[in-house]
Amino acid sequence: MSEKVSSHDEGEISDESHKRSNRASSSEDAKSSRSNKEQETKMRESILSRLSKRKISDSDDDTTEQRFSIQPKDAQKAKEDRYREKERERRKVRDHRDDRRGGREIDARPSNRDPRGKNERSDRDGKGHEHRHHSHHHKHDRSSDREREKHRKRDERNKDRHRQSRTTSPEEDRTQKSPLKKARHHEAPEDAKLFDRVLDPNYKSKQQEVLVVEDVEMSPVEILDEKEEKEITEFTIDSPAGPKKYSKFESDPESDHEEEKKVHTIKDSDDDDVVEVHDDLLHSDDDEDESDDDKYSRTPEDREWEEMTETELRLHKEEMKKRQVIRQKALIAQLPVFYPGLMGCRNIDEYECVNRVDEGTFGVVYRGKDKRTDEIVALKRLKMEKEREGFPITALREINMLLKAGNHPNIVNVKEILLGSNMDKIYMAMEFVEHDMKSLLDTMSRRNKRFSIGEQKTLMRQLLSGIEHMHKLWILHRDLKTSNLLMSHTGVLKIADFGLAREYGDPLRKFTSIVVTLWYRSPELLLGTRLYSTPVDMWSIGCIMAEFILLKPLFPGRGETEQIKKIFMELGTPTESIWPGVTELEGWKTLTFEKYPYNQLRKRFLAGRLLNDTGFKLLNGLLTLDPKNRVSATKALDHEWFEEEPHPVPPEEFPTFPAKSEQNKAPPPAAKPKQPENRMAHVDPETAKLLKQFEVRPEQVKPGGFSLKFDPTRF
Ligand SMILES: Nc1ncnc2c1ncn2[C@@H]1O[C@H](COP(=O)(O)OP(=O)(O)OP(=O)(O)O)[C@@H](O)[C@H]1O
Secondary structure, eight states: OOHHTTTTTTTTTSHHHHHHHHHHOHHHHHHHHHHHHHHHHHHHHHHHHHHEEEEEEETHHHHHHHEEEEOOHHHHHHHHHHHHHHHHHHHHHHHHHHHTTTTTTOOOOHHOOOOSTTSSSSSSHHHEEEEEESSSSSHHHHHHHHHHHHHHHHHHHHHHHHSSSSSSHHHHHHHHHHHHHHHTOOOOOOHHHHHHHHSSSSTTTGGHHHHHHHHHSSOOOHHHHHHHIIIIIIIIOTTTTTTOOOOTTOOOGGGGGGGGGOOOEEEEEESEEEEEEEEHHHHHHHHHHHHGGGGGGGGOHHHHHTOHHHHHHHHHHHHHHHHHHHHHHHHHHHHHTTSSSSGGGGGGGEEEEEEEEOOOOOOOEEEEEEEETOEEEEEEEETTTTSSSSSSSHHHOOOOOOOHHHTTTTBBOEEEEEEEETSEEEEEEOOOOOOHHHHHHHHHHHHHHOOHHHHHHHHHHHHHHHHHHHHHHEEEOOOOGGGGGEETTSEEEEEOOOOOOOOOOSSSSOOOOOOOOOGGGHHHHTTTOOOOOHHHHHHHHHHHHHHHHSSSSSSSSSSHHHHHHHHHHHHOOOTTSSSTTTTGSHHHHOOOOOOOHHHHHHHHIIIISSSSSHHHHHHHHHOOOGGGGGGOOOHHTOOOOGGGGSOOOOGSSOOOOGGGGGGSSSSSSTTOOHHHHHHTTOOOOOOOHHHHHHOOGGOOOOHHHHOOOOOTTOO
16 A cells, blocks of 8 residues: 555545545635635636637637537537527528518617616526517517528538547647637626626536526537536546546545645654644645745754744744644544534433443443434443543544444444533444453353354454454554453454554554553564554454463463563564564563473463364464464465364354343432342243342343343353
């Protein structure tokens, strides 16, 4: 992927056109309005030249006519034929009328003809149309000779069009430009009004009106078809995704030369990841006017501050503040288009809080019910407290990444973004998923139960398929662990918690190495690399695969040093031959490692018959020390382990559990507690036994929250 993609690291859509349309920042607006103006000027010039061409051609300037003649299409020809036919009939009627009048005197004074100027061609309210049918017959009498002459010439021109080719040499073009430019100065007042109408943004909807009005004195075929031709030649650009759909009144967002765009990098205050914002988002119109003040467009070095005058200090601070605002806007503008910006969000009052599910590092999760639809959702309140600079970047990333990647069965789906009552809190409404994998594994471990090989394969296949989807979208999760994997009652695994997810690109850019919960953190991150990619997620998946089997974490280190030691103890201390470049990593240089023998993991999994040889190959591929040799999600999904017996079990055949997340942690508001005996009396004996076994109170089980498919012999 190009640098450009990587430059959109802060959360842009891989579909460029979509992304562009999202940017609603003020600078973009200014750019768009500038471009609209240019477009308008171009249009005006084009129409003027066409009309002047018409005038020139009226005076039988064949060369000019040839330059502008348009190769007629079949449809156009048919239209022209119909038009000429109609005109012939009209002329016949007029001639007949003229004969009958026998040279009666005609009052040709314009004031009598159109006293209030309502019948001019550019009349918008359709009175021109009225005029066409009802205007005084004197007009026809007065102009019949002139009209006949005009029609004769037009017929000739139309014939010429069939004969002549449009192509003219650039040389011819140049020589013909000057007379046309000259002709523009002679535009008639009616023409000027016509331009106004054609440049009207609502022109398209008024097309029919233009047709009718033009029908009086100018060929509608010419006007409308010239417009069609113009759209095809000037605005239809071939692209693999089909032609772009721009009206000629809109600026073309793709017309910018991407490669010429500079990218500004701004240090992110929370971590050392860089936020990239394009030039066009940082410079407003005003910036262009103040081009001599370039020195204020960058943040001065520490020593520079000391040498500044008071005015310079003030100007610098003002400019920095401006850039901060623009940066904020730019970040928000990167949200996908269907995210209605913060202003368009519903209020959290639209949901009823059922209970609190859990609290993580980045937010509290509640179970909520949509008051309108009764739909149960998970509401994650994004942490804002520590945010000094407006919208928290972590929240923004989480929303953005989830909206981008969420359209997959194995990724938790975000439904909408909600605002707190005082507009100070942000909530994310997600599909409610009943279990989190961590609690599930704990429960199973406590009860000495295990996932069957088929179930392990189902879980792994779902996890890999969700991650493959993310990686294909150039998104790194960077916090894969069992507590961030959810599982539905129907056995569907969903990847959640995109708080650390980032877009990456090719070539790689430096990110912080302090990502991924310690136990699932890859050796390259532990050794301090800042140039990393999808293998960091694949390592976490290796740890998770082992945990599905062992029901406990594979490498539960208590600190970074212990963590890397644990890894090397199991997999062997790497050498330059096993992992080329390892000795160059910062962490390697600062720490000394014992030489542990190569791969003890094999003994643990094969000797313990926890995995067969094929299964171990996959695990080993995921837990490969050298990230370059670590297996990718796509390759892992193609692994023979999934093909051999026992096959993955269908998700719907997965056993179900009472979910931790469905238990009422927060007491429901002022509900009168009932007597336990009475409550049990309403539950059938088998369910009561199960509830007792799991120490679950009947009121903790919401409708649909506890499945009778639960198999007590297995769990
Ligand atoms: N869509 C959901 N449906 C049901 N429960 C959920 C959902 N999303 C999250 N949870 C629960 O809330 C917990 C915390 O959510 P999440 O991991 O998104 O928050 P976090 O603050 O980012 O946590 P962490 O400290 O793991 O980074 C999860 O472990 C899970 O139990």
